[in-house]
Amino acid sequence: MFFLVTGVAGFIGSRVAASLLKAGHQVLGIDNLNDYYSPALKDARLAQLQGNAAFTFRRMDLADHDALLQLPERDDIDRVIHLAAQAGVRYSIENPFAYASSNLTGHLSVLEFCRHAARQPLLAYASSSSVYGDNTQAPFREDAAxxxxxxxxxxxxxxxxxxxxxYAKLYGLQQIGMRFFTVYGPWGRPDMAYWSFTEKILKGETIRVFNGGQMKRDFTYIDDAVSGVMAIATETPHFESGRRPHHIYNIGHNEPIALLDFIATIERATGRTAHKQMEPMQPGDVTETCADITRMQTDYGYAPKVALSDGISRFVSWFREEMLVE
Known part of the structure; x- marks a missing residue:
């Protein structure tokens, strides 16, 4: 099949594209390569894809809808995996208009692209566990408020x-939303806690621990997240006859880890002790995330395999080698 992958230079996007290419698919990747974090990291991810003849890259901002419509491959695309977005909870407080352009206008642009494409491709798009807010009914089910x-x-x-x-109701556009839960691992994002904690612990610097460490997160290793995306993007969707063709799935690990236990896991992997500075809860943060993955298990046989201790060990090894931090 021929896939369009948006955000292809991103953490999840680059790994999904690599898996699609390995499975023998053709991939057109687009990304605007913005500087929210180091473009050099994005370039390095892209470099791992660009040696494959089945991969094509185009630098493009999704908010530029006219440019998206002019893609020469537009009517040949079978499925779209939309992973491009402005990420970061705290950054949304500092720079809100970046989120309107990328996450709102960009998503609408992709919807219109799919709607008017000749094959009207299945659209699998990235959502987030953050939509659950400070929900206290864990684990979070897709039908929760x-x-x-x-x-x-x-x-x-x-x-x-x-x-x-x-769009599913109005135009019958087949879509699947993927609510990701704290994806981590090698080639990840420097703005995420696991990255910054690891870097600071290795350098002997102080880490900021919010809410006194009284938080839990459902950490999902990158390979497990990609396995979920691959299943959704390549298999036949499970839409009920007579109902709008739009489903939402949690992609998580279903095993929330307390923040202080998470830090202890990094300490063991690095062989260093963290210097902690306890701070109050930050605006926009939530106390706990936990994915109910029953729907993914039932429809796609999804089964996360990588425990946090193994995943963090793999990340620390990669970080030491690639970032040259000891």
């Missing part, structure tokens, strides 16, 4: 889901 976001980032991802639901 998600009308109380606590960050602008979460609000934009929920808005994307609602736009997709509307």
């Amino acid at each position: 998600v009308d109380s976001p606590v960050s602008l980032y979460a609000a934009t991802k929920r808005a994307d889901e609602l736009m997709s639901q509307t």
Whole structure:
């Protein structure tokens, strides 16, 4: 099959593209290569894909809808995996307009692209566990109430889901939303806690621990997240006859880890002791995330395999080698 992957230079996007190419598919990847974090890291991810004859890259901003419509491959695409977005809960407080352009206009642009494409491809798009807000009914089920976001980032991802639901109703556009839960691993994002904690611990610097460490996260190793995306993107979707063709799935590990236990895991992997500075809860943060993955297990046989201790060990090894930090 021929796939369009947006955000292909990103953490999840680059790994999904690599898996598609390995499986023998053709991939057209697009990314605007913005500087939210180091473009050099994005270039390095792309370099691993560009030696494959089945991969084509185009630098493009999804908010430029006219440019997207002019893609010469437009009517040949079988499926779209939309992973491009402005990430980061805290950054959404500092720079809200970046989220309107990338997450709202960008998502609408992709919807219109799929709607008017000759094959009207299946659209699998990235949402986020942040849409659950500070939900206390863990584990979080896909049918839980998600009308109380606590960050602008979460609000934009929920808005994307609602736009997709509307396009499924109006135009019969087949879509699957993927709510990712704290994806981590090699080639990840420097703005994520596991990266910054590892770097600071290795350098002997102090790490900031919010809410006194009284938080839990459902950490999902990158290989497990990619296995979920691959299943959704390549298999026949499970849409019920007579109902709008739009499903949402959690992609997580279903094993929330306390923040202080998470830090202890990094300490063991690095062989170093963290210097902690306890701080209050930050605006936009939530106390716990936990994915109910029953729907993914039932429909796609999804089964995360990598425990946190193994995943963090792999990341620390990669970080020491690639970032040259000891």
